[in-house]
Amino acid sequence: MYNFDVETPGTVADAVAAIGRDEAQALGGGQTLIPTLKQRLASPSVLVSLSGIAEMKGVCMGDDGRLCIGGATTHATVAREAAQYPALAAMASHIGDPAVRNRGTIGGSLANNDPSACYPAGVLGSGATVVTNTREIASDEYFQGMFDTALEEGEIITEVRFPIPEAANYQKFVQPASRFALVGVFVAKFSGGVRVAVTGASEEGVFRWSEAEAALSSDFSTGAIDGLSLSGEGMISDLHGTGAYRAHLVGVMTKRAVDAAA
Amino acid sequence: MPKDGGIGASSKRREDVRFLTGAGNYTDDINIHGQAHVFFLRSDIAHGTITGIDTSAAQGMPGVVKIFTGADFEAVGGMPCGWQVTDKHGAPMQEPRHPILAHGKVRHVGEPIAAVVADTLEQARDAAEAISVEIDELPAVVDMKAAVASDNVKVHDDLTSNLCYDWGFVEENKAATDEAFKKAAHVTTLELVNNRLVANPMEPRVAVGDYARGTDESTLYTTSQNPHVIRLLMGAFVLGIPEHKLRVVAPDVGGGFGTKIFHYQEEAFCTFAAKACNRAVKWTSSRSEAFMSDAHGRDHVTKIELALDAENNFTAVRTETYANMGAYLSTFAPSIPTWLHGTLMAGNYKTPLIYVNVKAVFTNTVPVDAYRGAGRPEATFQLERVIDKAARELGVDPVELRRQNFITEFPYATPVAVEYDTGDYHATMDKVLELSDRAGFAARRAASEAKGKLRGFGINCFIEACGIAPSNLVGQLGARAGLYESATVRVNATGGLVVMTGSHSHGQGHETAFPQVIADMIGIDESMIEVVHGDTANTPMGMGTYGSRSIAVGGSAMVRATEKIIAKAKKIASHLLEASESDIELKDGAFSVAGTDKSVAWGDVTLAAYVPHNYPLEDIEPGLEETAFYDPSNFTYPAGAYTCEVEVDPATGEVSIERFASADDFGNVVNPMIVEGQVHGGIAQGIGQALLENCSYDENGQLLTASYMDYTMPRADNLPQMDHYVVDHSCQTPCTHNPLGVKGCGEAGAIGSPPTVINAIIDALQSGGHRVDHIDMPATPARVWAAMHG
Numbered sequence A: 001m002y003n004f005d006v007e008t009p010g011t012v013a014d015a016v017a018a019i020g021r022d023e024a025q026a027l028g029g030g031q032t033l034i035p036t037l038k039q040r041l042a043s044p045s046v047l048v049s050l051s052g053i054a055e056m057k058g059v060c061m062g063d064d065g066r067l068c069i070g071g072a073t074t075h076a077t078v079a080r081e082a083a084q085y086p087a088l089a090a091m092a093s094h095i096g097d098p099a100v101r102n103r104g105t106i107g108g109s110l111a112n113n114d115p116s117a118c119y120p121a122g123v124l125g126s127g128a129t130v131v132t133n134t135r136e137i138a139s140d141e142y143f144q145g146m147f148d149t150a151l152e153e154g155e156i157i158t159e160v161r162f163p164i165p166e167a168a169n170y171q172k173f174v175q176p177a178s179r180f181a182l183v184g185v186f187v188a189k190f191s192g193g194v195r196v197a198v199t200g201a202s203e204e205g206v207f208r209w210s211e212a213e214a215a216l217s218s219d220f221s222t223g224a225i226d227g228l229s230l231s232g233e234g235m236i237s238d239l240h241g242t243g244a245y246r247a248h249l250v251g252v253m254t255k256r257a258v259d260a261a262a
Numbered sequence B: 001m002p003k004d005g006g007i008g009a010s011s012k013r014r015e016d017v018r019f020l021t022g023a024g025n026y027t028d029d030i031n032i033h034g035q036a037h038v039f040f041l042r043s044d045i046a047h048g049t050i051t052g053i054d055t056s057a058a059q060g061m062p063g064v065v066k067i068f069t070g071a072d073f074e075a076v077g078g079m080p081c082g083w084q085v086t087d088k089h090g091a092p093m094q095e096p097r098h099p100i101l102a103h104g105k106v107r108h109v110g111e112p113i114a115a116v117v118a119d120t121l122e123q124a125r126d127a128a129e130a131i132s133v134e135i136d137e138l139p140a141v142v143d144m145k146a147a148v149a150s151d152n153v154k155v156h157d158d159l160t161s162n163l164c165y166d167w168g169f170v171e172e173n174k175a176a177t178d179e180a181f182k183k184a185a186h187v188t189t190l191e192l193v194n195n196r197l198v199a200n201p202m203e204p205r206v207a208v209g210d211y212a213r214g215t216d217e218s219t220l221y222t223t224s225q226n227p228h229v230i231r232l233l234m235g236a237f238v239l240g241i242p243e244h245k246l247r248v249v250a251p252d253v254g255g256g257f258g259t260k261i262f263h264y265q266e267e268a269f270c271t272f273a274a275k276a277c278n279r280a281v282k283w284t285s286s287r288s289e290a291f292m293s294d295a296h297g298r299d300h301v302t303k304i305e306l307a308l309d310a311e312n313n314f315t316a317v318r319t320e321t322y323a324n325m326g327a328y329l330s331t332f333a334p335s336i337p338t339w340l341h342g343t344l345m346a347g348n349y350k351t352p353l354i355y356v357n358v359k360a361v362f363t364n365t366v367p368v369d370a371y372r373g374a375g376r377p378e379a380t381f382q383l384e385r386v387i388d389k390a391a392r393e394l395g396v397d398p399v400e401l402r403r404q405n406f407i408t409e410f411p412y413a414t415p416v417a418v419e420y421d422t423g424d425y426h427a428t429m430d431k432v433l434e435l436s437d438r439a440g441f442a443a444r445r446a447a448s449e450a451k452g453k454l455r456g457f458g459i460n461c462f463i464e465a466c467g468i469a470p471s472n473l474v475g476q477l478g479a480r481a482g483l484y485e486s487a488t489v490r491v492n493a494t495g496g497l498v499v500m501t502g503s504h505s506h507g508q509g510h511e512t513a514f515p516q517v518i519a520d521m522i523g524i525d526e527s528m529i530e531v532v533h534g535d536t537a538n539t540p541m542g543m544g545t546y547g548s549r550s551i552a553v554g555g556s557a558m559v560r561a562t563e564k565i566i567a568k569a570k571k572i573a574s575h576l577l578e579a580s581e582s583d584i585e586l587k588d589g590a591f592s593v594a595g596t597d598k599s600v601a602w603g604d605v606t607l608a609a610y611v612p613h614n615y616p617l618e619d620i621e622p623g624l625e626e627t628a629f630y631d632p633s634n635f636t637y638p639a640g641a642y643t644c645e646v647e648v649d650p651a652t653g654e655v656s657i658e659r660f661a662s663a664d665d666f667g668n669v670v671n672p673m674i675v676e677g678q679v680h681g682g683i684a685q686g687i688g689q690a691l692l693e694n695c696s697y698d699e700n701g702q703l704l705t706a707s708y709m710d711y712t713m714p715r716a717d718n719l720p721q722m723d724h725y726v727v728d729h730s731c732q733t734p735c736t737h738n739p740l741g742v743k744g745c746g747e748a749g750a751i752g753s754p755p756t757v758i759n760a761i762i763d764a765l766q767s768g769g770h771r772v773d774h775i776d777m778p779a780t781p782a783r784v785w786a787a788m789h790g
């Protein structure tokens, strides 16, 4: 690690001001950022910790029936407290290990947008809204490719708002070493239709599988997607699986998610 | 009734109290007043010519004590290789120079190029970033067959090729073996890979060099399995320090698995730099450094052929193996694919003709050397996989095919130079079939199929040669060391005693098991006995711990020393009891005169030895301390039979191990609990190799699996539930040539389990109609799925 200073603001406004300065960077749970610093792959001069900002923490129900999760809320808190949205709570409960879940945050995960992370599938699959210190961003606009998001320099995720579906489920097929998602599929059934979001598979990051959404919207059963398949083209191919294998797994995991949700 | 002490008792591991309560003393816990820290600048390219190293900017950085490069080591020796293999034409292997810091060229990612010694580690690291290294990158060679096929890319310019040696064993059998293949009724052929592994002991390597200017003495604290070997190699061959001026200490060591046997550059560097800087110098490996600097294991590519006659008797085995040496020869690397591998190709079977060819190859990768099992897992994997394939081709039961070919008469001289002293392979087979409830398998398979899963049953037998090794024999085979073991037993005046052993414990539990043996011999409580190991200053010259040798060789040395103690104590007792020495009996910690009620306690005799007032001073010296060196007359040959049941999810290719059972013959067992722990752990590592672990390079020599994000270690949930993870050692044919009748158990699990798992997976896939003959390890979901849809 290189040397850096740490600031611990108590409000979003103070945090925004601190991050606005040169070479400052937001620190969530540090589960991605700290290993990066240890490898000397980043050298911010100030880390602005978001973990002391009360208004960014916790899980609650909004007046509009949406589940609101503060941007600095840990995975463990979501797993424990998001009882109104069991599929999301279950997903959070399988991220990393207890240490990761007790430190890592939803805001950090979404800001990082790792192509194998779980939250991007949960957020895109739910059609959630990412709220920042300046605006609200619909999930369909938020994710812009591997490690790429709609966030501007210095913008902080303060909250994420999830509409609660009638039924939902997340299926994660783990990459054996890291136990991130080799392929993860989040299926959510709303009165207006079904959303299917896939993580881990595509070189473009999390995406919606529109053919499956259309088929499932008219018939929410595994049979509805029987004939559907994705091509391995554009899918991640690495030590742990080829693009063709990942494409195949998307189908399998989607069916399992539908089975578990139905 | 389980015993509550002595040989055969499951005494709790006394060392665990300090390990589990944070009171251990590991090398990284050692901090010497005024010590500096070293950071190694390592190559991030696999192959290239160093055209310039500019340290000028780094020299003046805060805290920098001294910066070293390859040029600083021209006057000292290179890293030595402890074994010379002779090739099939009688020529010695090619042995490249192995510098402490790269000189002229870099040959693998991770090779140290420069070393910065500074007040703090962070300062050393900062300064290392200011060093500019210019390297003309050369194409790298990673694939072994390509390395041998062409000299376009040579790892070492001064060698004639990338071939370290081309070894044939037994060369005299080659023609007859080829003939047997011509006459065979059936030949089964299999090409396979034994995947490269990284040992990953929980504690990374650490070295602390210290130097006392006043006495010109150097001390190295290091994470080693064999401190005396390091002292000899480093002192005599690298740095030129005589042994009486060099002390090597390997304190508590958090796992070795072979990779801490070898002498590493960092050890020599810290010892050298401590003197050069007149300051202790410490290095603690990061996990990332461990991946690219600890010697790796396995990495063989093999073609094996098995010839059978019309009655399904094995008539010949022929193999051709490419064995990766990496960029340099690690300490014992040449011996692993040869003498620890070729000699095992008979397995448990009376195959009359065997010919093994091994081509050891230099590549631009981290050096490869012994890893738990070392050569024997590679031999077992080939043999047991090809037998399984033969059984399928012939339509016979894999259990019966094995049984039919078992060796049943002992001693048995194999056609590959070793003589098995004892064994009973039918007994372990019977036992494992009973433990695994093979009879109930059909019902379990039906239940799995009802859930949409495929279920397979895998069987495997193994033999290993351990208790390493007779010195005169290994000397003939090219070892540049003896492989005896030593022990000094020092009895104190009040009767307690200390065993100073040349063995080293880094997880094996010697501090518990060794006292159990002496407690039985003398008839005193285990708590009166303490084991000291790991410090060349207070233990006799010993060869350390690897090759499942500690109880078989180190334990035997301890028995011999204790026998000398008892013999002398009897003399003292006979004097005290005024009886003839031949009438003295030792039982339950007391010496008595046979046929009388006269006796004297152990403690009275030991006190007399040190307060020799009433003592036969004219016949014997005072004191009670004896040393023995034990050189085994043969290897020991543990053997066993393992079974595994897997479920395969045909939709994803995921394999889950539902049941595993092992029946091992370790001869006599000193501490059953420790033995079971060793086997459980060994099987876990074998399952890791079979399903999960794979050290992988790309074609440019970049390490793809350089962290736990990509290198998969076995975890608890990869193993079966404990009630279906059965280890048994009740079949015992005691070793005939060592005093305890013990064989050694440290590596068995890692040797016997990988083929068991793969055999089970193939059985599962075949049951689903998939005509899959083989899957290379690790059988990841992606590979299994691809094989099913191949």
Ligand SMILES: Cc1cc2nc3c(=O)[nH]c(=O)nc-3n(C[C@H](O)[C@H](O)[C@H](O)COP(=O)(O)OP(=O)(O)OC[C@H]3O[C@@H](n4cnc5c(N)ncnc54)[C@H](O)[C@@H]3O)c2cc1C
Pocket (backbone or CB within 6 Å): A025, A026, A027, A028, A029, A030, A031, A032, A033, A034, A050, A071, A072, A094, A095, A096, A097, A100, A103, A104, A105, A106, A107, A108, A109, A111, A112, A114, A116, A117, A118, A119, A155, A156, A157, A158, A178, A179, A180, A181
């Ligand atoms: C061993 C291990 C296993 C893991 N397994 C999984 C897994 O299975 N699935 C999974 O999804 N993830 C996994 N993770 C990642 C984990 O979920 C991380 O917590 C997450 O990716 C980053 O969250 P963080 O709060 O730690 O962010 P940090 O590491 O603190 O920050 C990450 C990035 O986000 C920025 N940032 C942080 N908070 C905010 C915010 N509120 N607004 C804007 N920018 C912000 C930071 O500046 C930084 O660039 C794993 C991590 C580890 C170490």
